[in-house]
Amino acid sequence: MFILLFYIPIIQGIFLTFTNATLGGTSYQFVGLDNYVWMLSNDLFVFALGWTMAFVFSVTALQLVIGLMAALLLNELRSGLKETFSAVLMSPYFSAPLAGGVIWFWFLNSDFGLLAKVASDLGMTLPAFLADGFWPYVSLIVAQAWHDYAYAAIIYGAALASVPSAQYEAAALDGAGRLRRFRDVTLPHLLIPTVIILALRTAWNVAEFAQPFELTGGGPGTRTMLLSILTYRTAFVNLSFARAFSIGVVMILLAMFAGIVYVNAIRQEEQLYV
Template sequence: MTTATRLAAPAAPAPAGRRAARRRRRALPYLLLAPALILFGFFKAYPIVSSLLLSLTTGSGAATRDAGLANYRRLLDDPLFWTALRNTAQILVLQVPLMLGLALLLAVGINSALVRWRAVWRLGVFMPAVTGLVATGVLFAFLLRTDHGAVNWLLDLVGLPAVDWLGSPFWSRIAIVLVLTWHYTGYNAVIYLAGLQGIPRELYEAAMVDGAGPLRRFRSITVPALRPVLLFTVVLSTIGTLQLFDEPYVLTHGGPDNATLTVSMYLYQNGFRYFDFGYASAIAYVLTLLVSVLGAVQMRLMGERE
């Protein structure tokens, strides 16, 4: 008895047109991503890598030479850099809590059922945020003048002495804080208002039935519900303040006696006044590292806990 073994015939190869269509389908996502990737590489990745390499050099133009980590070691012994960092930290610690606290109070007030024309109020508090930073600095430079400024005129009306807002190291920092608070409080208030409108009213009604007062409802319902929004505004405001440049540059040019010199201003001076681009790039990378570390710490401390 013999057994016939039938071998399966090999599959017929796919037509050339079908293989070409399959290759086109596979390549289509990469073709669609290519413009964005090219733009990202040219305008983002290349400057980042180039500035990193530049931070390892010294000199400018034809005199540029490798310096290794010399620029970063120079930062450790640069008293002006530490002055700029200290000024930035002082403004940050004072301005961010003040601004966000006022923004939260404004948002709670606008969200109140007793407030009419809510859209008008929302537009009014948001208007400073759309004002140009340079225009804001020029405006407050006139308002805060020691001799003929409107702010000192108002102080004189109520019997208070005039303040040297832009000539005193202490008051010049306060002036920067006031300008930043005026410019960004409404922006954050609108963000908080959007978060407040997403909180179910039933939670407040249940708390009122249980006898909770306004402060208890605010502490036990409003603040926990706004936690993601609070985290967003704190991180964003911290990053923005660490990069502070426009307001002190227009108002005080970093003075008096470097009292309002910020890290970004010091970076600008080294890069575009002294043309020490290697050192300026090193400052930029240290600032980037500082922003990343503070952002990570804030995310860790204020983020959602399991």
């Protein structure tokens, strides 16, 4: 079933990148590498590739840091409070990305958004977070990090729960403070989970579409165009399915690179217990 639903469509799609296939078209011709030449010579694709890489790096790093902070906080709470705060902190991850995009759009919109309304009542003027300067980039990164940081928190929480308490006790008897115990005891147990989170979140952030599309749609203009949104526009607005899948191939390669890192991390983890 995995071959049927995953590999065969990928192979068919790669074949289509060497044609001029259109969405809904009944016939197509072989055009060789024309789609890849178009892609590499297209300024919008080059920009979208660079912005996607910056977006993925920034979002993944934020998710890692916030997820670790959330896991450390939850690990320090008593049992009764831990369940309540876990539900609150993890709730964004279990909401639909499109719903998250709607929430952030309502929150940040300069015409009717909550921040604009509060600033107006206080006699202040805020920038248009979804339109002015660098704010659209910041808004997309913050919104996406908010939605998915809980994945890192869940992995880190499991790793923290597996750290033997005897190691903390031995470090405390040796005179180690909280920061030293974190450095010498906690961090070594978080190394492999960190690599796994980085690999998986990188692969998934490359393909993020719903929330960024709801927030800016690649705009204003094309200033926040991600590869995922460009693929959608090329396929369903311009109806050029072959070119859209050519862009998709680049996204697959980026995700595969993260997958290679993930496999290597798993091998390292296995070697620790041989």
